[in-house]
């Protein structure tokens with residue numbers, strides 16, 4: 270039943286609408302000819318969502334019509350994921366400092382002016398139940414990016430989703446009261462997902478956006494990770510600082526108590542883990558070796574895993590609340606979740622994420638399959654886990670072992686990974702895995718890497734690389750793609766190459 274509704278909602282335009290409006294719009298060249306239209310008799314033939322992530326600054330710098338024109342003509346895009354809430358630079362702002370600007374937009378750094386926040390207009394009535402009330406982004410004055418882009422996009426029959434990301438800055442009013450507490454009792458810059466004000470904020474924000482604007486839905490980003498992964502630094506982007514594992518705040522304690530998990534034992538376990546990690550980094554090998562010692566700690570303190578799962582539970586609770594809230598406003602609105610890159614690299618993290626379970630609370634999953642920057646990121650991941658749990662293994666061997674666990678194909682050796690990037694075959698395999706995993710319960714839109722900044726000597730994707738990566742997603746059975754991370758870091762030749770693959774996939 271639910272599937273039927275979803276299928277029906279995915280229809281981009283009905284035959285009647287098409288006959289009434291579509292013909293004239295198509296004739297006028299407003300609708301790109303690649304848009305396949307569904308009809309009442311072919312519900313299974315759904316429209317591919319060919320999307321791109323774009324932030325407010327690009328529309329400010331280059332003009333709304335001009336940007337939409339480029340996205341439509343070069344990128345063959347029919348959906349935009351408009352960065353509406355974040356304090357992070359991955360989705361908002363111009364090119365991040367220290368990297369070359371792409372071949373469009375302003376060539377001036379916004380390092381000093383960038384602030385982030387809500388790029389739409391927060392309507393105070395929605396935020397009564399949360400302390401996090403003053404989030405309006407200020408760098409573009411009174412501009413409301415959703416109001417500015419939505420009518421122009423609708424005219425072109427481009428769908429608009431608001432991208433919303435769990436990224437904050439410490440000087441936002443209310444943030445200090447909601448922050449997580451680490452193993453040593455220090456307040457952090459991240460917000461606790463069990464804090465009632467934080468949970469209330471996310472539902473308030475999506476309620477505001479979905480009630481105040483005729484958007485097509487929400488794409489929710491939350492790349493925050495649970496304490497076990499944090500303690501080990503078992504990711505691609507972090508340095509290893511095991512004492513900063515979170516969260517041990519009063520709200521977490523309360524949630525743990527309700528589930529019969531001992532706060533004291535969990536804390537003791539993470540302290541033991543911290544000592545183990547610190548000793549490993551100093552090359553102090555346990556007499557039974559690094560791998561055995563790690564497992565011994567886990568066996569002694571099952572609360573380590575329980576505390577890890579508690580974090581995930583909090584995170585998924587928020588996803589569920591977002592989904593339920595949006596559907597409560599309008600069933601036709603679509604909700605998607607961004608699934609972070611570590612889900613691809615880390616087999617243990619993979620075990621904590623069931624695509625089928627996630628599909629229960631989403632209309633689509635944006636599965637990160639960034640292959641170009643993936644090379645340097647995966648190499649970092651291998652080096653990180655090779656510094657602790659797998660320290661006894663030669664790194665190259667560890668990578669080959671991990672490749673097999675992850676079903677990666679013939680990728681470059683570790684010392685060449687950053688300069689080689691991951692292949693388009695990687696995109697294909699990750700797409701296939703996700704499509705198989707969700708068992709047709711939701712759609713899979715792989716995130717395609719276009720110009721995500723990499724280190725000086727790391728690979729920069731050629732247009733041909735981008736073309737192949739985009740093509741691989743469709744070959745893997747994707748229901749569309751999301752060109753990532755933001756238009757303001759993409760070169761137009763690469764965008765055009767992705768567009769070529771999108772057009773070919775639509776034929």
Ligand SMILES: [Zn+2]
Pocket residue numbers: 449450461462463464516517518519520521
């Ligand atoms: Zn907490």
